[in-house]
Amino acid sequence: MTSKRKRILSGMRPTGKLHIGHLVGALENWVTLQNEYDNYHLIADYHALTTNLDTSELYQNSIDMVIDWLAAGIDPVKSPIFRQSQIKEHTELHLIFSMLITTARLERNPTLKDQIRDLNMESVVYGHLGYPVLQSADILLYKGEVVPVGEDQVPHIEITREIARRFNLQWGIVFPEPEPKLTKFARLAGLDGNQKMSKSLGNTILLSDSPEEIQKKMRTAVTDTLKVRKNDPGRPDVCVVFSYHQKFNPTEIPDIRSGCESGVLGCVDCKKNCSAKIAETLAPFREKRAYYESKPDEVLGILSDGEMKAKKVAIETMSEVRTVMKIG
């Protein structure tokens, strides 16, 4: 007897080519999960407007992201890939959901507080306040039961659960209350030592970078500032390069730690080794990426297929929503 697999909704904003932080923080997890769950992968192109109103590169960024996902191992047959903007039901459900949560509740959302701090008050628009409401529509339109997220996104899943509860109580049970599934590996620090690797901070190693580009970028990576010369003893636990070794070169960790702490190992050699290991890990990815880049029609076909599958589910859900709400 087969049991019904739970459904997962996961997505990213298309802000450019993906980096190793995306691989570690999300993609590896998604690839594993597609064997246990029914996954739906959302390209959150409307959400991207909260950080950039210039849409001239939005389409190409979306295509680049599809290629990155496929190269990382997302199987589009198991896991449909689709753009939020192409499934109009997202905006319709967002509108209904926006009646089910108070502005006071949304103002208490901790990620809004982060955005206000980063942006300044004048740049905060309604879309920032409503971000978790649109995200709730993204998840619940597909009746997502599980959402893979980092720790910082858990408050959004709580808002989604509250909206689902409120809807079900008001009109009848349509939606599940999704559970967050925490991503195992903590987020990867940027080359500059910033806790977050991000395109806007210019501190990334892209999944598509060549071995030479990786080595060049690695030269700029922040290490232990107290280790000035090769023979100075270092503190690997405060070094960004060491954190990359932990992920991409785990078997050499004891040797690197002792070499760094004793001063036998210098940062230049350590960085070269780290670059080589990252390049080696990304080699199959680059190869698959080159394949998909050379097959634009195949990529568009995969996207169109994913959008057809997503649309079918979205229409079904909205039909249930309208029926219980008695609006046609």
Ligand code: SF4
């Ligand atoms: S030797 Fe390696 S781990 Fe130690 S501080 Fe230098 S780069 Fe970091």
